[in-house]
Amino acid sequence: xxxxxxxxxxxxxxxxxxxxxxxxxxxxxxxxxxxxxxxxxxxxxxxxxxxxxxxxxxxxxxxxxxxxxxxxxxxxxxxxxxxxxxxxxxxxxxxxxxxxxxxxxxxxxxxxxxxxxxxxxxxxxxxxxxxxxxxxxxxxxxxxxxxxxxxxxxxxxxxxxxxxxxxxxxxxxxxxxxxxxxxxxxxxxxxxxxxxxxxxxxxxxxxxxxxxxxxxxxxxxxxxxxxxxxxxxxxxxxxxxxxxxxxxxxxxxxxxxxxxxxxxxxxxxxxxxxxxx
Amino acid sequence: xxxxxxxxxxxxxxxxxxxxxxxxxxxxxxxxxxxxxxxxxxxxxxxxxxxxxxxxxxxxxxxxxxxxxxxxxxxxxxxxxxxxxxxxxxxxxxxxxxxxxxxxxxxxxxxxxxxxxxxxxxxxxxxxxxxxxxxxxxxxxxxxxxxxxxxxxxxxxxxxxxxxxxxxxxxxxxxxxxxxxxxxxxxxxxxxxxxxxxxxxxxxxxxxxxxxxxxxxxxxxxxxxxxxxxxxxxxxxxxxxxxxxxxxxxxxxxxxxxxxxxxxxxxxxxxxxxxxxxxxxxxxxxxxxxxxxxxxxxxxxxxxxxxxxxxxxxxxxxxxxxxx
Numbered sequence: 001x002x003x004x005x006x007x008x009x010x011x012x013x014x015x016x017x018x019x020x021x022x023x024x025x026x027x028x029x030x031x032x033x034x035x036x037x038x039x040x041x042x043x044x045x046x047x048x049x050x051x052x053x054x055x056x057x058x059x060x061x062x063x064x065x066x067x068x069x070x071x072x073x074x075x076x077x078x079x080x081x082x083x084x085x086x087x088x089x090x091x092x093x094x095x096x097x098x099x100x101x102x103x104x105x106x107x108x109x110x111x112x113x114x115x116x117x118x119x120x121x122x123x124x125x126x127x128x129x130x131x132x133x134x135x136x137x138x139x140x141x142x143x144x145x146x147x148x149x150x151x152x153x154x155x156x157x158x159x160x161x162x163x164x165x166x167x168x169x170x171x172x173x174x175x176x177x178x179x180x181x182x183x184x185x186x187x188x189x190x191x192x193x194x195x196x197x198x199x200x201x202x203x204x205x206x207x208x209x210x211x212x213x214x215x216x217x218x219x220x221x222x223x224x225x226x227x228x229x230x231x232x233x234x235x236x237x238x239x240x241x242x243x244x245x246x247x248x249x250x251x252x253x254x255x256x257x258x259x260x261x262x263x264x265x266x267x268x269x270x271x272x273x274x275x276x277x
Numbered sequence: 278x279x280x281x282x283x284x285x286x287x288x289x290x291x292x293x294x295x296x297x298x299x300x301x302x303x304x305x306x307x308x309x310x311x312x313x314x315x316x317x318x319x320x321x322x323x324x325x326x327x328x329x330x331x332x333x334x335x336x337x338x339x340x341x342x343x344x345x346x347x348x349x350x351x352x353x354x355x356x357x358x359x360x361x362x363x364x365x366x367x368x369x370x371x372x373x374x375x376x377x378x379x380x381x382x383x384x385x386x387x388x389x390x391x392x393x394x395x396x397x398x399x400x401x402x403x404x405x406x407x408x409x410x411x412x413x414x415x416x417x418x419x420x421x422x423x424x425x426x427x428x429x430x431x432x433x434x435x436x437x438x439x440x441x442x443x444x445x446x447x448x449x450x451x452x453x454x455x456x457x458x459x460x461x462x463x464x465x466x467x468x469x470x471x472x473x474x475x476x477x478x479x480x481x482x483x484x485x486x487x488x489x490x491x492x493x494x495x496x497x498x499x500x501x502x503x504x505x506x507x508x509x510x511x512x513x514x515x516x517x518x519x520x521x522x523x524x525x526x527x528x529x530x531x532x533x534x535x536x537x538x539x540x541x542x543x544x545x546x547x548x549x550x551x552x553x554x555x556x557x558x559x560x561x562x563x564x565x566x567x568x569x570x571x572x573x574x575x576x577x578x579x580x581x582x583x584x585x586x587x588x589x590x591x592x593x594x595x596x597x598x599x600x601x
Binding site (some may be wrong): 038042044060086214215216217220225226238241243265266267268269 | 299301302303304307308319323328329331332333334335336337338342343347349352353355363396455489497498529547548549551553596
């Protein structure tokens, strides 16, 4: 581990991990073991990679908020401590071939994963605009960097302490119309992604969302991070956000049915034919 | 000094005793990017069902002290897709495969066994008896010796003679030994234990159950003493029956503990969620541990903790009258 810093309400850890940095693509995440060698906390914590840098052979930074004993332990780590992490995990964001106009929508610290995407988009000649929002000013992650990178940056907070009062979905239609956006990239809480997808569908433009589901392993074996997603064949399946995601086409995710098994999903109770014999 | 790590499940030889536990290795390909699956004793599949299953709604997982609760609900592709894609993928790579099967009726288990009979690449069949019995108001088979034995006898009767049938037992029963004995009488070639005991946790923030299914299977080191007890009791009662021990094995020491209790094969489950490389690490640690204690063969350590007090530390003599 290299450095640890506070960023408003969040913690950012930078680790030296050349193997991960080398293979990183925007949208990848890492699985971090917490609690040390004799830990009683067995499930890995998944965090989107915020940044990779070539220093020290390759560093990886991720952002998190303290939500329980595992992340509290992580927040206490200091430079030179060692950390057990695996990565890069997941399927990264697909990038357009043509120089199109992209709106990056980040809710809470979901914006952390968007800067690497924005970097890649800009290097392909894309125009990038940011819409970042959170409950309050200290929970909007990366506003400064967004202002530096984006053609325009719109900030929203629910308490009005920064930018416009409201949610990202309140201002998104205006931004999409103003900049004539071709595509939306979003990361944040599932409710935000649902709203963002609805807006993009309204404008009939593609939307790529990165979901943050609870998971135990991050590598596709624990089967706990599933959500209902419509496949190319039109069939809804319970897919793992760690290996089939975390990036999905927004309109394919059945946000209204997250946390349920839709009755028409493949293998839903009573839905599939039970053939014995 | 190298230790002979070979072990037997029925008459099927495994190159070493470390296998994956059912439902902890998905289709196998997920772990293959971390290590060569051919280097472990065998891979146990998730429990295969006749029809595809979407499983339970999320949240399916809750972390608990030294363990976790899960309620995945046997999500899987169904036997057709399994035989078409997953099993061939494993057998083409020479991965020894224990196929776990799950059903709601005796007929469903039997139908699954029939489908597996002609499939190449099945090293053994493990019958997941911790499924609700549709014909008995959803009581799980593993609670009851007679219900378990009925499933095992039916599966055994249709399965190829050279494929061992393993009965997977649950600790959630009044007397695990009587269920074990019933399964062996029904034709089980081996036993595996323990399946997840059922637990529950409540989210004190939301003031609701943590899992959408309310209850879930508890796994991880939290259940290891339960596993050691079950393996110990069953091995004491049925010393000639091979036992696959599982339950919270994180290290070679933990595997050795189950072996001393009577397991000849040890399955690694929840540890894989924490450390995808766990199997090979545990295997290496176990081998070093056996070597350090002067063992030449793994087989010499199986059930060694049962030796009478005062007898030699390396060899047990209490079996000479009973099992020969």
